[in-house]
Amino acid sequence: MRRDVFQAIADPTRREILGMIAHKSLNINAVTEQFDVSRAAIYKHMKILSECGLLEIRQKGRERYCEGKFERLNEVSDWVAQYRQFWEARLDSLEDYLEQLKKEKYGKSSE
Amino acid sequence: MRRDVFQAIADPTRREILGMIAHKSLNINAVTEQFDVSRAAIYKHMKILSECGLLEIRQKGRERYCEGKFERLNEVSDWVAQYRQFWEARLDSLEDYLEQLKKEKYGKSSE
DNA sequence: TAAATTTGAAACCAAAAGGTTGCATAAATA
DNA sequence: TATTTATGCAACCTTTTGGTTTCAAATTTA
Numbered sequence: 001m002r003r004d005v006f007q008a009i010a011d012p013t014r015r016e017i018l019g020m021i022a023h024k025s026l027n028i029n030a031v032t033e034q035f036d037v038s039r040a041a042i043y044k045h046m047k048i049l050s051e052c053g054l055l056e057i058r059q060k061g062r063e064r065y066c067e068g069k070f071e072r073l074n075e076v077s078d079w080v081a082q083y084r085q086f087w088e089a090r091l092d093s094l095e096d097y098l099e100q101l102k103k104e105k106y107g108k109s110s111e
Numbered sequence: 112m113r114r115d116v117f118q119a120i121a122d123p124t125r126r127e128i129l130g131m132i133a134h135k136s137l138n139i140n141a142v143t144e145q146f147d148v149s150r151a152a153i154y155k156h157m158k159i160l161s162e163c164g165l166l167e168i169r170q171k172g173r174e175r176y177c178e179g180k181f182e183r184l185n186e187v188s189d190w191v192a193q194y195r196q197f198w199e200a201r202l203d204s205l206e207d208y209l210e211q212l213k214k215e216k217y218g219k220s221s222e
Numbered sequence: 223t224a225a226a227t228t229t230g231a232a233a234c235c236a237a238a239a240g241g242t243t244g245c246a247t248a249a250a251t252a
Numbered sequence: 253t254a255t256t257t258a259t260g261c262a263a264c265c266t267t268t269t270g271g272t273t274t275c276a277a278a279t280t281t282a
């Protein structure tokens with residue numbers, strides 16, 4: 001079966017899951033609570049994500065805490081980047097965005 | 112049927128098609144020649160891409176030339192960007208990359 | 223220890239995805 | 253005009269996807 005990052009993030013439920021665990025590790029039941037589908041369905045989604053390296057699992061007793069591993073998204077990022085020049089005329093605005101990112105990362109001064 | 116950019120770029124054949132038409136418009140037969148599958152299969156892929164706004168078609172006599180429209184990739188770009196801070200520690204290298212992009216765009220001086 | 227909780231995974235199902243062949247139509251050409 | 257070329261699309265098929273129910277195993281907890 002095909003198992004790559006592009007396919008992994010194609011599913012909206014899986015993108016939501018990644019959003020949920022970005023800031024906080026959650027076990028499978030905790031993730032399941034946020035959706036209308038069964039635990040087994042969520043389990044399968046998370047298995048796909050973990051097989052793609054987009055999440056990692058830490059066993060803790062009978063629970064398994066899942067945390068996002070977003071490094072692999074650089075494959076997507078790189079792929080998109082090669083086309084950026086075709087649509088993003090204003091590279092300066094990207095620079096602005098980058099500045100903003102750095103501010104966020106290295107301490108927000110005024111908020 | 113679900114029809115969004117994430118799903119559109121999930122298929123490797125469609126990503127290849129986008130790569131082919133990025134620099135040069137091609138008609139459907141010309142695209143088909145590059146693959147092992149039938150014209151009908153390629154036609155379906157291109158239909159999906161056009162329904163997602165990732166390519167546009169210019170009729171020219173009996174031929175239809177397809178050109179890439181990459182603006183819609185910013186949806187993917189934005190989605191990935193929100194996680195960049197989780198994996199990209201070296202924002203400076205992104206700045207370098209940006210510089211390189213600008214050089215490419217505004218004229219390469221020495222090559 | 224007995225019961226409850228958390229999970230993994232098998233078996234199964236319906237729908238979607240990706241492919242095919244075949245045919246119709248419109249445009250270009252011999 | 254008859255033929256070739258380029259395409260749209262229907263009908264059909266197989267595999268994959270995303271979901272379900274069910275059961276077993278391991279860990280807590282009463």
